[in-house]
Amino acid sequence: MSKEMTGEEVGKELGISRQAVCNSLKRSLGKIYSRLREDNPDLSPFEIASEMMKYFDIGSNQNEIQNFYNLLPPKVKNEIEESVKENGGGWKCIG
Helix, strand or coil: CCCCCCHHHHHHHHCCCHHHHHHHHHHHHHHHHHHHHHHCCCCCHHHHHHHHHHHCCCCCCHHHHHHHHHHCCHHHHHHHHHHHHHHCCCCCCCC
16 A cells, blocks of 8 residues: 655656646646547536546545645636536535
8 A cells, every 4th residue: 555645755766846746747637538538528617626536535534635636727617616506416526
């Protein structure tokens, strides 16, 4: 099992800044989200994000959900929020 690391710890290990780690994660999650949207047009943005959470083993802990959501690119967050508004539901942390 691998040890969980903060962005700062990952950055130190890779010789980059914490912000560079965060930006890389945002880009990567955005690409994964986009690919899943292409491959699963019948799923809503919220459902895609929920599937991503399952894949990355993010539990139902509110802090874990919020941390995952915060790492998503703004465009993806907006799509999820619109999806939740249209379908009336979603994670407690999404406003």
